[in-house]
Amino acid sequence: MPGLSEPTQDMSNNIPSEAVTEPKLLKGADMVVEVLRREQVDVIFGYPGGAVLPLYDALYQCGIRHVLTRHEQGAIHAAEGYARVTGRPGVVIATSGPGATNLVTGLADAMLDSIPIVAITGQVAKSVIGTDAFQETSIIGISTPITKHNYQIRHASEIPKVFKEAFHIANSGRKGPVLIDIPKDVAGEVAPFTYEDPPQLPGYQPTVAPHHLQIRKVMSGLAEAKRPVILAGAGVLHAQASEQLLAFAERYRIPVVHTLLGLGGFPANHELFLGMGGMHGSAAANKALYETDFLINLGARFDDRLTGKLDHFAPNATIVHVDIDPAEIGKNIPTDIPVVGDVGEALNMMLSVAVDKPDCSGWVEELLAVKAEFPFWFVQEGELIKPQRLIAEIARITDGEAVVVTDVGQHQMWAAQFYPFRAPDKWVTSGGLGTMGFGLPAAIGAHFGKPDALTVAIVGDAGFQMTLQELAVIGEMQLPVKIVIVNNGALGMVRQWQELFHGERYSSSLLEWQPDFLLLARAYGIPAMKIVSDAELSGQLEAFLAAPGPGLLECIVEPRENVYPMVAPGTGIHQMVGVKP
Amino acid sequence: MSPVLSVLVHNKPGVLHRITALFMRKGFNIQSLTVGITESPDVSRMTLVMSEMDEAALEQVMKQLHKQIDVLKVTDLTEEPMVARELVLIQVNSPVQQRSIIHALIEPFRANIIDVARDTVTIQVTGDTNKVEALIALLRPYGIRELARTGLTALPRDSVLGSDARRVSEGQVLPI
Numbered sequence: 043m044p045g046l047s048e049p050t051q052d053m054s055n056n057i058p059s060e061a062v063t064e065p066k067l068l069k070g071a072d073m074v075v076e077v078l079r080r081e082q083v084d085v086i087f088g089y090p091g092g093a094v095l096p097l098y099d100a101l102y103q104c105g106i107r108h109v110l111t112r113h114e115q116g117a118i119h120a121a122e123g124y125a126r127v128t129g130r131p132g133v134v135i136a137t138s139g140p141g142a143t144n145l146v147t148g149l150a151d152a153m154l155d156s157i158p159i160v161a162i163t164g165q166v167a168k169s170v171i172g173t174d175a176f177q178e179t180s181i182i183g184i185s186t187p188i189t190k191h192n193y194q195i196r197h198a199s200e201i202p203k204v205f206k207e208a209f210h211i212a213n214s215g216r217k218g219p220v221l222i223d224i225p226k227d228v229a230g231e232v233a234p235f236t237y238e239d240p241p242q243l244p245g246y247q248p249t250v251a252p253h254h255l256q257i258r259k260v261m262s263g264l265a266e267a268k269r270p271v272i273l274a275g276a277g278v279l280h281a282q283a284s285e286q287l288l289a290f291a292e293r294y295r296i297p298v299v300h301t302l303l304g305l306g307g308f309p310a311n312h313e314l315f316l317g318m319g320g321m322h323g324s325a326a327a328n329k330a331l332y333e334t335d336f337l338i339n340l341g342a343r344f345d346d347r348l349t350g351k352l353d354h355f356a357p358n359a360t361i362v363h364v365d366i367d368p369a370e371i372g373k374n375i376p377t378d379i380p381v382v383g384d385v386g387e388a389l390n391m392m393l394s395v396a397v398d399k400p401d402c403s404g405w406v407e408e409l410l411a412v413k414a415e416f417p418f419w420f421v422q423e424g425e426l427i428k429p430q431r432l433i434a435e436i437a438r439i440t441d442g443e444a445v446v447v448t449d450v451g452q453h454q455m456w457a458a459q460f461y462p463f464r465a466p467d468k469w470v471t472s473g474g475l476g477t478m479g480f481g482l483p484a485a486i487g488a489h490f491g492k493p494d495a496l497t498v499a500i501v502g503d504a505g506f507q508m509t510l511q512e513l514a515v516i517g518e519m520q521l522p523v524k525i526v527i528v529n530n531g532a533l534g535m536v537r538q539w540q541e542l543f544h545g546e547r548y549s550s551s552l553l554e555w556q557p558d559f560l561l562l563a564r565a566y567g568i569p570a571m572k573i574v575s576d577a578e579l580s581g582q583l584e585a586f587l588a589a590p591g592p593g594l595l596e597c598i599v600e601p602r603e604n605v606y607p608m609v610a611p612g613t614g615i616h617q618m619v620g621v622k623p
Numbered sequence: 624m625s626p627v628l629s630v631l632v633h634n635k636p637g638v639l640h641r642i643t644a645l646f647m648r649k650g651f652n653i654q655s656l657t658v659g660i661t662e663s664p665d666v667s668r669m670t671l672v673m674s675e676m677d678e679a680a681l682e683q684v685m686k687q688l689h690k691q692i693d694v695l696k697v698t699d700l701t702e703e704p705m706v707a708r709e710l711v712l713i714q715v716n717s718p719v720q721q722r723s724i725i726h727a728l729i730e731p732f733r734a735n736i737i738d739v740a741r742d743t744v745t746i747q748v749t750g751d752t753n754k755v756e757a758l759i760a761l762l763r764p765y766g767i768r769e770l771a772r773t774g775l776t777a778l779p780r781d782s783v784l785g786s787d788a789r790r791v792s793e794g795q796v797l798p799i
Contacts, residue, residue: 182637183640186637186640186641186644187644187645187647187648190692191692194637211692243692244695245632245633245691245692245693245694245695246692367690368686368689369683369686369687369689369690372679372682372683373683376679
């Protein structure tokens with residue numbers, strides 16, 4: 043059979059190679075390995091255990107790289123990082139029970155951010171399912187609300203069909219995580235293997251090509267618009283539609299606002315780029331979203347962190363919403379012109395229809411003036427390092443070309459504000475779920491996805507401590523991942539909200555005791571350094587980023603720095619505070 | 624009026640859980656839910672009666688149901704010509720001297736007595752919601768001991784839609 047390499051272990055059935063017309067008989071575990079090969083999976087993140095022993099036996103020396111993370115949560119975040127920078131499904135394996143439940147946070151994260159993941163979990167043998175057997179848990183029941191779909195395999199003969207469907211579902215339509223639960227005995231069952239049939243999914247037919255009448259409505263609406271703006275979300279990245287977005291925005295001179303997750307879809311150094319919108323977005327972006335009369339949403343889901351109070355979001359605009367998931371259209375914001383389909387296909391069609399260029403130069407000039415007058419800002423004073431300047435310096439030294447992975451919190455917002463992403467797929471962050479602990483393992487996965495790029499993990503001192511066991515992977519394999527700890531001695535965003543909204547009562551948010559991060563890194567075989575003053579920032583950072591191999595830089599920053607501008611919860615995006623010093 | 628949805632789903636384990644988990648996750652409330660196999664053994668029909676909701680919320684319910692990979696078809700029957708019935712079993716106090724009154728009372732409803740005990744009878748009635756609720760209200764003064772309702776199940780009216788037309792449209796959705 044083509045593509046099937048020499049088995050590495052005894053097969054219970056050996057079919058002579060002449061018998062090509064008969065499907066080869068394979069054990070369940072070998073089928074899984076064969077399927078992963080056919081899907082061109084080059085790396086798996088996982089952690090073995092009792093129920094996946096047969097699967098790990100089949101993986102042994104099978105030629106597919108397996109990265110042993112030190113916790114299953116690390117494995118799934120790594121798979122997410124890999125998927126985000128490659129556009130291909132990340133594959134993760136965990137055992138039954140605690141192995142499977144440790145995936146839960148990552149599944150929920152991937153579900154909210156539409157990251158394609160195929161998660162394989164072991165399960166106790168079919169004969170003891172439901173008996174509270176050792177390490178038994180109903181991961182199907184647990185994961186149903188946080189996966190795009192899930193499967194429990196009841197016989198090895200189902201494996202090819204289920205995996206074919208799983209890879210298809212994970213990476214088509216609105217992408218997302220798919221979990222496959224495999225009872226231990228299934229892995230040993232023998233069945234015929236074929237993998238040629240296309241998936242048969244009558245209940246799953248995503249609309250890729252938008253309806254041309256809807257596109258015509260968009261274009262005739264645009265011709266009338268006086269104050270158009272494009273809101274570009276991660277759908278642009280999933281559709282690999284950056285070029286079309288640039289062409290469309292330039293043709294009609296429409297300003298572009300990005301969501302947090304969309305960053306990189308439109309070049310940040312472009313004249314028409316207004317920055318990120320939303321709670322910590324730019325003044326120009328939020329002004330555009332508030333005052334627009336024609337909002338073209340390309341693959342964003344009108345998340346509450348973007349819209350602020352819904353009454354004040356684009357109150358006078360005709361809303362165009364292009365989304366491959368019809369359920370997103372009209373979910374949060376009433377939509378005037380719904381367009382169901384792939385953002386790239388929609389943009390191609392929009393580019394093929396020529397309409398008279400709307401006269402909106404006054405609007406564009408007004409926004410560009412606001413952009414020039416109210417950039418993201420910080421005030422450099424005293425010797426302490428300002429976290430914003432740290433990010434800006436990383437951007438300068440890496441020339442905006444690094445793969446930037448963040449954790450969640452203040453440093454994440456500063457990275458979004460001050461790192462100018464000029465190209466897609468170089469920005470990995472946990473948006474919808476806001477998963478602290480995401481950054482370090484996701485950076486490992488991003489490195490495997492783009493091994494030739496410089497991967498910089500920008501993490502907070504608190505989130506880093508949630509998954510720091512993955513330092514072992516970086517140390518063991520000497521991965522050239524640069525870890526920058528933005529250390530403000532606090533759960534910074536929690537501290538900021540307590541300062542602003544809870545009367546400065548810093549309830550459990552100040553980390554008055556911390557480990558020695560340098561000793562910690564060195565314990566894992568990772569060179570580490572620390573900087574504490576602004577004077578040494580540029581020089582030390584340059585040396586740190588230029589050094590080969592892994593590295594950890596602890597950066598002591600101004601502990602009271604807050605993220606501004608800010609749209610306070612419950613207010614509209616036009617009610618920003620802190621737009622300038 | 625409470626929306627009535629007819630949902631065709633794959634007849635396989637876990638599908639009911641997916642639907643109910645979806646409703647819990649999204650905060651949708653249902654009044655009743657019936658499930659049973661259809662003319663095709665691979666397909667089940669769920670009939671959902673939703674709590675009252677506005678149009679946008681109902682649209683979101685239908686879209687979320689559509690998103691489920693095991694959901695083949697979602698039809699809103701609320702405004703469509705449909706036949707809708709539920710079955711109710713009512714165990715009501717019925718000493719011998721009252722029994723003929725009970726008989727007379729249920730007769731116009733074409734309800735039947737399907738079990739008789741010393742002090743009670745069990746009545747079976749089928750019909751639309753208005754009819755069965757009217758009968759329940761009439762019986763209540765006699766003392767209802769126990770009551771079981773199946774919830775509504777429904778089909779679009781064939782005579783109005785045209786059987787050929789519907790078969791074609793379902794055939795496009797269901798290659799079974």
